[in-house]
Amino acid sequence: MxxxxxxxxxxxxxxxxxxxxxxxxxxxxxxxxxxxxxxxxxxxxxxxxxxxxxxxxxxxxxxxxxxxxxxxxxxxxxxxxxxxxxxxxxxxxxxxxxxxxxxxxxxxxxxxxxxxxxxxxxxxxxxxxxxxxxxxxxxxxxxxxxxxxxxxxxxxxxxxxxxxxxxxxxxxxIKVFSKKPKNEVGIDLGIKKNVVLSDGRILEGARSFKKQRGRLAKSQRHLSRKMKFSSNWKKQKSKITKIHEKIANVRNDRLHWMSNRLSNEYNVIYLEALKVRNMSKSASGTLENPGRNVSAKRGLNREILDQGWGEFRRQLSYKQEWSNGWLQAVDPKYTSQKCSQASCGYTAKENRKSQSVFHCRKCGYEENADVNASKNILAVGQTVFACGGNSLEFPLKQEPLAA
Ligand SMILES: [Zn+2]
Known part of the structure; x- marks a missing residue:
């Protein structure tokens, strides 16, 4: 390939x-x-x-x-x-x-x-x-x-x-190799930047950047007190760039570690599709027919970008392609509210006892909320895959371009 x-x-x-x-x-x-x-x-x-x-x-x-x-x-x-x-x-x-x-x-x-x-x-x-x-x-x-x-x-x-x-x-x-047939997993992108697998395993994401963020805020305050484009301002600016770079590097290394591991282990990966807040048509328009206030889109999805899940998807996508595997996007609708027990499947808001615990009101099944969700993602994904797969395309499906 x-x-x-x-x-x-x-x-x-x-x-x-x-x-x-x-x-x-x-x-x-x-x-x-x-x-x-x-x-x-x-x-x-x-x-x-x-x-x-x-x-x-x-x-x-x-x-x-x-x-x-x-x-x-x-x-x-x-x-x-x-x-x-x-x-x-x-x-x-x-x-x-x-x-x-x-x-x-x-x-x-x-x-x-x-x-x-x-x-x-x-x-x-x-x-x-x-x-x-x-x-x-x-x-x-x-x-x-x-x-x-x-x-x-x-x-x-x-x-x-x-x-x-x-x-x-x-x-x-590159040489394409194939993995063991039908080794599959469902993935939920949990809170706290963890990747939660349907077999109950949790891959921990990069830890929070609280310390760095504190340093960043402090450096930015210092910058605002300096005269723009003075040599001290430039020095401070480059300090800020370095902190940004460090945060990005640590996060990216971790994302690569996670995507490598998953891609090496599984040939079919089911992943929740991107939840994207709808942008009003009037604000965006199309390339041929642009709307007004197009720049309103700029602030959109800042949180998704911050978490790096977009990048994680992109990595998984091309790594699966290189290794002849498959990445299937799954509509995440109700996956957090549904009981993942095959015999039950009861779906209700109340099942979500808290942010972290799932408790089925019907059959009493209790589980880590993200694990329950990833089990549902696996089940939905298997159905989609059985029907030919790829009903939901991922937005970014290419190898990284030169920086
Ligand atoms: Zn249940």
């Missing part, structure tokens, strides 16, 4: 190279923000018929005009393909944001200089002796931490905390 995978390396830079990279990244940020601004203006128009987005082909045409202008002539010195790629990325971001199958995707936002900057080369990348060739920039040395395997597809250059990185995406052929 052909998969895509990304290798990320730290670049060895010098002041003159950094100038070039900053120039590239600034130009790409400019193009992104400018095209986004034009589209945002359109989305805010009063008349529905005027609310049309400028799509990639027209944006690429505009880019040519910008390059010829006196005002933005600096764009001429930048590799065209990276700028076009940025416009393609923006176009895709709009497309995804309007896609009902991708409820977690938010609307694109303006790129700020001090946060993250980067740009992508869609082709023309070469690797030789710990050096990477970036079109129009040249050969750049990097810290080689891992050997690249596969066919190089593209490369993304990014800056974080003052350091530059390159992420090289490759296509790789």
């Amino acid at each position: 052909l998969i895509r995978k990304a290798y990320k390396y730290k670049l060895k830079t010098n002041p003159s190279l950094e100038d070039t990279l900053n120039e590239f990244s600034g130009a790409n940020r400019f193009v992104w923000n400018k095209a986004l601004f034009l589209n945002k203006k359109r989305l805010e128009r009063h008349e529905k018929k005027d609310r049309k987005l400028i799509r990639y082909n027209d944006l690429a045409g505009l880019l040519k005009l910008w390059k010829q202008s006196d005002e933005w002539g600096f764009l001429k010195g930048i590799h065209s393909q990276t700028l076009q790629q940025t416009l393609k990325d923006l176009d895709k971001a709009f497309k995804d944001a309007f896609d009902p199958k991708q409820p977690l995707k938010r609307f694109p936002v303006f790129k700020k200089k001090e946060i993250v900057s980067g740009f992508r080369f869609p082709q023309g990348i070469k690797i030789h002796c710990n050096r990477v060739y970036l079109p129009k920039i040249g050969w750049v040395r990097y810290f080689n931490s891992k050997k690249i395997e596969g066919i190089i597809k593209n490369a993304t250059v990014s800056k974080r905390n003052g350091k530059w990185f390159v992420s090289i995406q490759v296509e790789q052929e």
Whole structure:
């Protein structure tokens, strides 16, 4: 099976190279923000018929005009393909944001200089002796931490905390193995970030980040007292970025540990489908026919994102695909209120004695509430699977792209 995978390396830079990279990244940020601004203006128009987005082909045409202008002539010195790629990325971001199958995707936002900057080369990348060739920039040395395997597809250059990185995406052929036939499990994504299995086992998620959150809040207070863009402000800002990174790394490691374990052990996994609060149609609209106030979607599902369950689903999904397994989404309706005893099945709100305990009012069955739910998910999933499966698609079914 052909998969895509990304290798990320730290670049060895010098002041003159950094100038070039900053120039590239600034130009790409400019193009992104400018095209986004034009589209945002359109989305805010009063008349529905005027609310049309400028799509990639027209944006690429505009880019040519910008390059010829006196005002933005600096764009001429930048590799065209990276700028076009940025416009393609923006176009895709709009497309995804309007896609009902991708409820977690938010609307694109303006790129700020001090946060993250980067740009992508869609082709023309070469690797030789710990050096990477970036079109129009040249050969750049990097810290080689891992050997690249596969066919190089593209490369993304990014800056974080003052350091530059390159992420090289490759296509790789992997061997697909099959597991023992029909080894299946139901999963409930419990409270306290645990993964609860239908056989009663509980995989503990990353512990709470109370301490880090405290540090974060404190650092953010300090930041607000500093003068914006002063050197102390920048120092404090980078401290905050580091705390964020640490939280994200710990959480992500844990999610990978859990998804690896499950994918290695089970070939059929039943998982509750994403519970997504419905967004009113008028606020969102479609790509061809955008509604007003589209940015209202931005705050949506913050809690789901915070817990990382979207990422967990994505990992399980591609890991099951790689290992020739199956991930089946299950409608979680009533799974927390229904008695999981096959002989009973009594469904009532009152069965849920508390957040953590399930107690059936009819047959008296008592169980950890999340375990009861995962048993129901297994049962519902088996029925769906018997009928061909996959009635509920997962929104994110792809391998991670270059960061
Ligand atoms: Zn019962």
